[in-house]
Amino acid sequence: MFETVLVANRGEIAVRVIRTLRSLGVRSVAVFSDADADARHVREADTAVRLGPAPAAESYLSAERLLAAAASSGARAVHPGYGFLAENAAFAQACADAGLAFIGPPAAAIDLMGDKIRAKETVRAAGVPVVPGSSGSGLTDEQLVAAAREIGTPVLLKPSAGGGGKGMRLVRDAALLGEEIAAARREARASFGDDTLLVERWVDRPRHIEIQVLADAHGNVVHLGERECSLQRRHQKIIEEAPSVLLDEETRAAMGAAAVEAARSCGYVGAGTVEFIVPGSDPSSYYFMEMNTRLQVEHPVTELITGLDLVEWQLRVAAGEHLPFGQDGVRLTGHAVEARVCAEDPTRGFLPSGGTVLLLREPSGDGVRTDSGLSEGTEVGSLYDPMLSKVIAYGPDRATALRKLRAALADTVILGVPTNTGFLRRLLAHPAVAAGDLDTGLVEREAEGLVAAGVPAEVYEAAALARAAAPAATGWVDPFSVPSGWRLGGEAAWTAHHLRVPGHDPVVVRTRRAADGGTEVDLGELGEASPRRHRYHRAGDWLGRDGDAWEVRDHDPVEAALTGATHAGADALTAPMPGTVTVVKVAPGDRVAAGQSLLVVEAMKMEHVISAPHAGTVTELDVTPGSTVAMDQVLAVVVPDESVEEES
Structure with missing residues (x-):
């Protein structure tokens, strides 16, 4: 076994690999960019090496800097995790050339299976059925259209390199090809x-449906059963389980x-995954899609x-050990389900989100596992993948595993960053999911x-109560500045709390001191709150319960009116998420049509894609390619044609 291993990744997968290294008594070396200097994986490793600035191209994607980090730390092996350079044949070969063991397959296998076109041709020759599609590499746009x-x-456009759903496009209208x-x-x-x-x-x-394979360097190859990965959104897996209810023995x-034949056809060594597309109406008609030459998220x-x-067996195989078991030695027991917790806001069309983790509570216990790269104080930015953690539940049967996972997601608290946790919990309770009636379009439909x-009205109620109960500052306080509702004689006055959740209209909730020492709440137009009492977690302006979270800000109507006057709301195009402007297609003074693409963030x-809300003229453009923008930042203003005519 290796004495020291460098983990060439970040986030939850780096933490997870470090956990196995520690259990084996292997010294771990983390790497980090400036954005991750205080990240959890850095703190949990035995030692850590700075790679460079925050952009991935200057840090996690720099093979030269990773090899230098391995040399300076004394590492003799490199675990690439997934993403970044995990499926980069040139990096695997560079590790080998530097005398480092790459904890993954040989560079030749990565190169072959990393090219989806060559991969299909190779496995077809080995007798594995493949999805009908184009043939040949380097096709022009015109050839792809033909x-x-x-x-x-409908057809599916797919990048030949990479995976994870990046760049995949489902096209139902030939005119949009x-x-x-x-x-x-x-x-x-951009991705690969x-x-x-x-x-x-x-x-x-x-x-x-995907099959986990494991192969050693001595010709032994086994599979470890299948995983059902049909619950996807935008071709990205969000719920995975094993085994699949679709397959019989x-x-x-x-x-x-x-x-196994697909793995043998490319000389595979290590842990890998062979992915199949399966018609739900006929499971016996399965087609090879691709092979992921790395450890999978799921x-x-x-x-x-x-x-x-699996990480332990990756290490043992890379160290030259034989697999001590054959296919007959693989036993599948019980059922497990995983949910991917991502920094994205379901209320804003699942756009990527960001922020600082103010409060973190992650579930554990009997049959519950959390793989996470988070800690309180973590800054979630826009440079890296949005997945923050994975919550996994195990039970003797599928119903038990689903029930445990729903409960675990309800116990998950991440305040300060919008996530999809509550959405995942509701998805797992959907009747079709409970019944195992799945397909890759189910999430989009539902x-x-x-x-x-x-x-919910009770969220505003809880926010107002928290403000009413805020402790007084230390030292002398001007009694006339304290919104207690106290007055000389008579009934206590109401205190108005102007509140706003981003993306929703502002509301007013009133509180006052009750005769019994408690606090009365008047929700006004919100009506009555649920009679059920909810237990909330709170950090700053954030409230969370049952996996959902809301940022309830104080709202100043006067300030909002002044700032809102700068741009007409319907005319201003704002950033839907924090990110980087990559494409600008217009300039001030350009006339545009309704729906025309103007910018890409x-x-x-x-x-x-940021499109024109109506026909008109671009009167302001506040960004250029490469500009970093905050969520809701004004990018451009398009004044309608009729407005331009009135001004002239």
Whole structure:
């Protein structure tokens, strides 16, 4: 076994790898950018090395700096985690050339399976069924359009490099192919440095089933069962479970055997995942999609049902050990489900969010596991992936695992950063999910009904009560400056609290001291709060319960009126999320059509197009490509045609 291992990643996966290294008595070396100097993975490692500035290209994506960190720390092996350089063949080869063990497959296997086009050709030759689609690499836009028209819409555009749903586009209208190809290339280039695309037939109401494989350097390959990853949003997995309720033993064995053949076809070594698309109506008709040549985000569910630590086996295989068991030695017991907690705001269309973690409570206990990179004080910015943590539950059966996971998400408290925790808890309670009637489009179809509608009246009630109960400052206080509602004689006066949750209209809630020493609350137009008493967690302006959280700010009507007068609300285009402006397509004075794309803002590897709200003229443009913007920052102003005519 290695004495020292460098973990070439950050966040929850770095923390998780460090945990196994510690259990094996292996010294861990963390790496960090300036943005992560005080991050949890840095504090939990035995030692840490600074890579460089916050941008990933100058830190986590710099092979040269990672190799220098390994040399300076005495590491003899590198664990890449997932994302960043985990599936970068050049980095794997650079590690080997530097005399370092790369804890992953050989560079040749990464190179082959990292190219989805060559991967499909290779596994097809090994007898593995593949999804019908385009053939050949380096296709031009025109060739992609021609291939898509030949296949027939709907089709799926996919980057040949990378994974994780980045750059994938489902196209149902052939007229939009040109625009969608351009967008897919742009996102693929930003995410993977390679804008090569392929096109595949879209399988309606598909299920996404993947097989975990494990191979040593001595020719032994086994599979560890399947994971169901059909609950996705924008082609990104958000809930994963093992095993799948779709497969019977015969289909499981057949898909497992196909996955093993796919791994053998590329000379695979280590832990990897073979992904299949499966028609829900006919599980026996499965198609190879791609192979992920790394540890998967969802690996904990496999660990819980097999009792194997996959990171440990990655290390042992990389150190040259034989697998001590064959396929007959793999036992699948019970059921496990995982939910990905991400920095995104469901009430704003799941746009990436950010902020400082003010209060953190993560669940644990019997059958509950949390893999997290968070700690109180963590700054969640727009430079890296939005996934913050994973909550996993295990039970003897699926119903128990689902119930435990819902409870665990209700116990999850992250205040200061909007997350999807409450949305995930409601998704897990959906009847189709409970019944195992899944497909990759289910979340998109049901999302609107799973997003919390409005702000519950009792949230405003709790915020007003917290303000009314705020302790007095130390030292002398002017009694006339204290909003206690006290007055000389008679009944206590009401104190008005002007409150606002971002994205919602401001409200007024009144409080006053009650005769019994308590506090009365008048919710006004909000009506009555629920008679049920809720237990809230509170930090600053944030309140949280049952996985949901709200930032309830004080609202100054006068200030709002003054600042709101600067731009007409319907004319001003604001940043929907904190991020970076990557594309600017217009200039002041340009006339634009309603719906025309004007700018592109990128955050957490996700693009958002800013379009004209109406036909008119761009009168202000406050950003350029590369500008960093805050959420709700004004980017441009488009004055309607009729307004321009009136002014002239």
